Amino acid sequence: MRKSREEAARTRERIIAAAAEEFREHGVVATGLADLMKAAGLTHGGFYRHFASKDELVREVTAATVDKTTSLIRRAGEKRPGRKGLADAVAMYLSPEHRDNPGQGCALAALGPELGRADAKTRAEAAAGFFKLVEVLAEHAEGLRPEQARKRAIAAAATMIGAMTMARMVKDPELSDAILKSSADLVVRSFDSSS
Amino acid sequence: MRKSREEAARTRERIIAAAAEEFREHGVVATGLADLMKAAGLTHGGFYRHFASKDELVREVTAATVDKTTSLIRRAGEKRPGRKGLADAVAMYLSPEHRDNPGQGCALAALGPELGRADAKTRAEAAAGFFKLVEVLAEHAEGLRPEQARKRAIAAAATMIGAMTMARMVKDPELSDAILKSSADLVVRSFDSSS
DNA sequence: TGTACATCAGTGAACGCGCGTTCACTGATGTAC
DNA sequence: TGTACATCAGTGAACGCGCGTTCACTGATGTAC
Numbered sequence: 001m002r003k004s005r006e007e008a009a010r011t012r013e014r015i016i017a018a019a020a021e022e023f024r025e026h027g028v029v030a031t032g033l034a035d036l037m038k039a040a041g042l043t044h045g046g047f048y049r050h051f052a053s054k055d056e057l058v059r060e061v062t063a064a065t066v067d068k069t070t071s072l073i074r075r076a077g078e079k080r081p082g083r084k085g086l087a088d089a090v091a092m093y094l095s096p097e098h099r100d101n102p103g104q105g106c107a108l109a110a111l112g113p114e115l116g117r118a119d120a121k122t123r124a125e126a127a128a129g130f131f132k133l134v135e136v137l138a139e140h141a142e143g144l145r146p147e148q149a150r151k152r153a154i155a156a157a158a159t160m161i162g163a164m165t166m167a168r169m170v171k172d173p174e175l176s177d178a179i180l181k182s183s184a185d186l187v188v189r190s191f192d193s194s195s
Numbered sequence: 196m197r198k199s200r201e202e203a204a205r206t207r208e209r210i211i212a213a214a215a216e217e218f219r220e221h222g223v224v225a226t227g228l229a230d231l232m233k234a235a236g237l238t239h240g241g242f243y244r245h246f247a248s249k250d251e252l253v254r255e256v257t258a259a260t261v262d263k264t265t266s267l268i269r270r271a272g273e274k275r276p277g278r279k280g281l282a283d284a285v286a287m288y289l290s291p292e293h294r295d296n297p298g299q300g301c302a303l304a305a306l307g308p309e310l311g312r313a314d315a316k317t318r319a320e321a322a323a324g325f326f327k328l329v330e331v332l333a334e335h336a337e338g339l340r341p342e343q344a345r346k347r348a349i350a351a352a353a354t355m356i357g358a359m360t361m362a363r364m365v366k367d368p369e370l371s372d373a374i375l376k377s378s379a380d381l382v383v384r385s386f387d388s389s390s
Numbered sequence: 391t392g393t394a395c396a397t398c399a400g401t402g403a404a405c406g407c408g409c410g411t412t413c414a415c416t417g418a419t420g421t422a423c
Numbered sequence: 424t425g426t427a428c429a430t431c432a433g434t435g436a437a438c439g440c441g442c443g444t445t446c447a448c449t450g451a452t453g454t455a456c
Contacts, residue, residue: 003399003450011399027309030226032442044379045446046400051233054443102308108361113297113305114222116364154374155354155381162357163350166303169311179349186350190381197418198432206432227409240413241433249410 010068011048014040020061025103028058029116059122062115065107066129066194074136086140087188093160094184096177099167100109100187143193156187206243209235215256217306220298223253223313249294254317257310259325260302269331281335282383288355289379290373294362303328328352338388351382 003011006018019039021043022031033054034044051057077089092098093106108130115126141149163183170176198206205335213235217226228249229239287293288301297305299318303325310321329348336344358378365371 001447002453004452008399019262027224028311029222030312033444034441043401044234044443045402048444049399054421080293100226108364112307112357112360112364116360117222117225120366123364123366127367127370130361132364132369151380155358155375158358158361158374158378159350159354160357161361161380162355163353164358165307165311166325166353166356169303169307169318170325171321173320175322175326176335178346179353182346182349182371183353185346186381186385187355190385196421197416197430201420203432228411229408238434239410240435243411244432 005040008049011040011042013044015042015047015050016057016060016064019057020107021067021103023061024065024105024107028111028114040178041111055122057117058118059125062107062111062118062122062129063125066126066132067076069106069108070129070136073133077140082140082142083188083191086137086191087184088089089124089136089140090156090160090184090187092150094163094180094187096165096180099164099176102168106161109161109168112161122132130157130161133160141191144191149191152190156190159187197304203244206235206237206241210242211252211255211259213303214252215260216298218253218256219260219300219302223306223309227341250314250317254320257302257306257313257317257324258320261321263329264301264303265324265331268328272331272335277335277337278371278383278386281386283380284331284335285351285379285382289358289362289374289375289382294320294375295357297363301356301359304356304363307356307360312384314358315373318353325352325356328355336386339386344386347385351385354378354385 015037018034019031022039037044037047037135051060051129072094073089076092077085080088098105103110108115108126118126132148134157134158137156138146138149138153141152144152160183162181167176167179170179210232214226214231217231217234228242230241232242246255252356268284268288271287272280274280275283293300303310310318313321328378329345329352333341333344333348336347341348355378358374362371362374364375
């Protein structure tokens with residue numbers, strides 16, 4: 001039954017990918033290893049050939065997903081220069097598509113408080129992801145001192161994450177859309193140097 | 196062993212209070228009924244004399260806690276008129292004390308994504324709580340049309356909840372404080388009519 | 391290059407444990423006359 | 424107001440179940456000569 005190293009490495013990635021989706025969709029604690037291994041097309045016994053514990057998997061998933069989300073946001077913001085790029089990036093994050101597909105989206109919005117209760121390494125990965133998102137946003141703050149840009153970007157990132165979480169919680173589509181729209185407006189406005 | 200009706204009613208409240216703290220501190224799924232009943236000074240067998248299921252308790256806890264948080268914020272904002280009252284309310288919500296005591300604080304910040312995955316009634320209670328918070332904030336928006344005030348208040352509430360969640364996740368005290376401070380600044384600024 | 395042996399990815403059963411829920415029991419409280 | 428009986432709040436043991444983790448086993452892959 002032994003598989004080649006390449007194949008084993010691919011299996012490991014498959015487990016991480018399946019876990020990333022299941023965790024973001026149902027929560028970390030609510031997702032069992034058996035469910036998640038089945039989603040990866042395996043039986044649960046093989047899990048420990050790849051990870052020392054569920055916590056280790058959570059750590060790896062957190063690191064992988066926050067990086068991926070940040071890259072997507074960065075790329076969305078690079079298509080047009082300056083404030084327009086910012087608006088594009090924010091619109092992508094605060095889109096109905098992102099709201100309706102938590103399994104593919106931002107881990108900070110899907111798992112926020114749970115990551116806050118995770119072990120130190122996982123929390124550190126999550127925190128690093130948050131500040132990477134902050135950096136991406138800060139790059140779009142033209143005409144502000146770097147220090148000021150960073151402050152605005154921190155608040156903007158918090159707004160985006162809170163808005164996505166609340167938009168998912170509110171079932172009424174009109175109200176949920178309003179949360180996304182109002183928050184996107186605030187984020188873009190928040191980088192104006194005037195106020 | 197039978198207890199009087201009054202005492203039984205007090206017991207019920209004690210269970211809700213204990214659950215409210217345990218849920219917000221450790222998460223709903225991660226909190227067992229036995230733990231929570233012990234925290235209320237009872238054995239776990241008596242739980243079902245008061246609630247039909249864990250889900251029913253979650254629903255009641257959600258309704259009770261979001262109401263309580265909103266009242267606290269409202270009261271904090273009533274001490275001084277207008278924009279100053281807003282600043283007071285926001286400062287209370289985004290305080291290090293609130294961050295360091297999730298068990299006593301806002302359920303939306305402590306349980307956000309988990310409430311989004313809860314059953315319809317619980318989610319509705321949580322959503323109602325969110326919009327009550329929005330109303331409280333909107334009351335402080337002087338000089339804005341009601342429609343505009345509501346939009347700003349929605350984004351402000353999302354910012355507050357996201358900021359609290361991230362501030363709890365980020366362990367470095369300086370960075371965590373910066374999240375609270377930057378976000379509080381944004382929320383207060385966001386009600387300026389100029390921009 | 392071919393052969394013999396060690397390794398180990400993945401399977402599936404099993405481990406102890408804690409989960410939400412049920413139940414028989416207790417005895418104080420509530421109700422009916 | 425006093426008595427007899429029904430009710431039911433709370434206890435503690437037990438239910439089946441799924442959890443994270445372990446383990447014996449398999450057979451293909453990797454390694455050594």
